[in-house]
Amino acid sequence: MNTTIIPSKNQGSEILPEKKKKSQLVSIWKRLKKNKLAVAGLIILSFIGLTAAFANVLFDYNTVVIQQNAAERLQPPSAKHWLGTDELGRDILARIVHGARISIPIAFTTILIATVVGGLIGAISGYGSKRVDNFIMRIMDIFLAIPGILLSIAIVAALGPSLRNLLIAISIANIPPFARIVRASVLSIRNEEFIEAARAIGANGVRIIFKHIIPNSMAPVIVQATLCIAGSILEIAALSFIGLGIQPPAPEWGAMLSGGRQYIRYAWWICAFPGIAIMLTILSLNLLGDGLRDALDPKLKN
Amino acid sequence: MTDRKLLEIRNLNVEYRTDDEIVYAVNSLDLSLNSGESLGLVGETGAGKSTTALSILQLVADPPGKTTSGEILFEGEDLLKAKKDFLRHIRGNKISMIFQDPMTSLNPVYSVGDQIAEVIYLHEKCSKSEAQQKAAEMLETVGIPKERYDEYPHQFSGGMKQRVVIAMSIACSPQLILADEPTTALDVTIQAQVLELMNDLKVKFNTSLLLITHDLGVVAQVCDRVAIMYAGEIVEIGTVEEVFENPKHPYTVGLFRSIPQLDEKVDRLKPIKGQMPDPTNLPSGCKFHPRCPHAIEACTKIQPAMTNVKGTHIVKCFIHEGKFESTELMEEVK
């Protein structure tokens, strides 16, 4: 668009950003590919995701993961049981692989909820009147004053340990950072020309939020979401470890650590490997998150 | 003024290496400075003046900076080969440096007095309180009341900060001060005060001075000799009278033409056409040839040598090597 013409509704405002977005994605991908650590994170994560997806092909849930086998209690790592067996004779590798099917979907769900709810709150706060903004942000400050794990513990302790309550607890604890990020993005772009232009052609507030503001605050939200999923996996494990999360016999990683605790003097592998699974998942998410941040905002790097 | 050579730089080459390219900042530079003498190093931004000064004290950031060859003799000792301890003994004590931007060259978390006292305590075998006392005297010397000893840099104006930096640089009575555009960041009136101060101190302490600037007026005011630098090389060097009254290199001629003269009526200024060459990809032959109005084919291929034209006046241009004559230029130069 070399010539200055008033863009007709469909050409100027819809097609152009689409094109721009595509080339942006390509250049972000190119920058991400250059970052070896981020690529390593992506590969580890894909590997974990794939084994989780095909967990049932690898190990049968009922016979291997849940069924107790007294004859094979506390076996050290061997050719038959690569990572050994636990106090009830179950194969640890099988339980870890199936454990990914618990932690990862829950973590994604909690952060999806937190992103949507937090994002909406932030958009309303940034786009709304000063009074609305102040009110919402003060409430967010209060939530931020409670460490996430403590808030989750309080919520689960009150509602009782269950999958649903775990989801609610971790989602709520993760809302404030998303509200803050989206609000900041909204404030920084709400006065830019294309928003004014949209307003001038009669777009209403909701349309502006969905069409312009949310796509424009995507980058920091994606980075935060990646890092928060890592945090969420840690919280799920911690809550399960103290008996407030996923309950046995489900093969949740934190619950496995908790179950194996009494046996660490004789069977180190019960505790060692589930923890390594948690660490690898979180490490790869952190690597990917850091890489995404650098790729999305090259200015910030160094 | 004695003829003893205090500083002698021979064939200095400095590069900045990044992943993608090499910036050739200083190329085969020769320079010498006598005791008590002040030399102006003049050139455009990016000519390699600051790099030259920084490499004397081995302060070029490494990476990416690398001194690839050359000698820097200070009182006969090669600073490039010197041990770290010896270099530290030189820094701030025998050679000190005044940096370009007074706003950023003072540490924001220490009082100005303590920052001066630090260098005194380091090099003069004295107690901390003696160092503090001497630092207070130095503040007075540069025209700052010693009551302000305990104030922090953010409480000072730009000109006052530069006075503090100067006080720091003269605190140990060095033999040589390297002043890297000491007045560029300052207001014009403050500039004059700072220059006057430097002049006074130079005379008082009989210090040699290497003054880096892009301002020929400053050179005329402060210096005995002047060296013109272009693309990492010295293209012309001589006493201020020699160079100012009789500039020989086409670049120097261009520089003088591009500044307004108060006593002459000129219709319009004539800036030098073109821009500094890309330092990652320097032209072959004479580095000035793409911009030189008198360039001949030889200039694009062969490097001219430093040629003594008269007295101490040395120029790096074929015109003065007698290889060819450009009557046009000869006329202009006259």
Add this chain to the structure above:
Amino acid sequence: MHKFILRRLAMLIPVILGVSFIVFSIMDLTPGDPVEMYLGDNYTDEAHASMTKELGLDKPFIVRYLSFIGNAIQGDFGISYSTHQRVLDEILARFPNTLVLAIAALFFAILAGIILGTISAAKQNSIFDSTSTFAALIGVSMPNFWFGLMLIIIFAAGLGWFPSSEFSGVKSLVLPAIALGTNSLAIITRMTRSSLLETIRQDYVRTARAKGLKEYKVIIKHALRNAMIPIITISGLQFGFLISGAVVIETVFSWPGIGRLLVEAIQLKDTPIVLSLVVIKATMFTVINLGTDIMYAFFDPRIRAQYKAKGA
């Protein structure tokens, strides 16, 4: 300066009220009858009715909340359902242990973090740098309770150097402090490195070198001192987390602090203790963050001057 601190302290009040309101509301949702919890299995209807009255449970929600706040300000956090002791006494009995553990962990994290981060930045891109950067990445990705278990396996069960769960003397502090402090250590290392890399490039660091100072003095006295503000911020935040978030690690090491008290109270459904602990921990977290804010002033005269200007 004092006025500034007072003003910031005053701003804490709505935050703490908000926190306690949220936590109180959550706890009010707890299923089950608190009176039953308190009385145990055998009680008469009259006893139930009088206890309901005594605990004020017949009153509407908002009245109960306000009386909780009113009592809490006077140091009365109610009576534990399980031990029938005053909640405050229970908490105070355990708090010193948590404080000792958090301070030890923070001390370890700050000391080692600043040293590692500083060497990393001073020798950027060296083998030391890449090793410590990678170790820090592992450190932030590691669940601390798992690391605690690994320390027990290696140093307590295996080598027998330290006790794993007895609570006795300095020796029993070592493993829990390392386990608790390692995440913070990794975070402080990363922050020190990146912050120092920034200040090392500043002009005043070059000035310091030009004075002839030894390189380690240039780094520590001139660069590190200026890099301290983000390091202090992150350390302060970490202390908040260590003292209020050290719930799980105390369970791993059977450390008799308020974190373990919280877990025990949750298992016993001892609502008054849970409620008070969460409110007290959140309050400490907020107050520590404020303390961090004020600490800046000691390291940066520019901020000190701002505080003075505001306070005057």
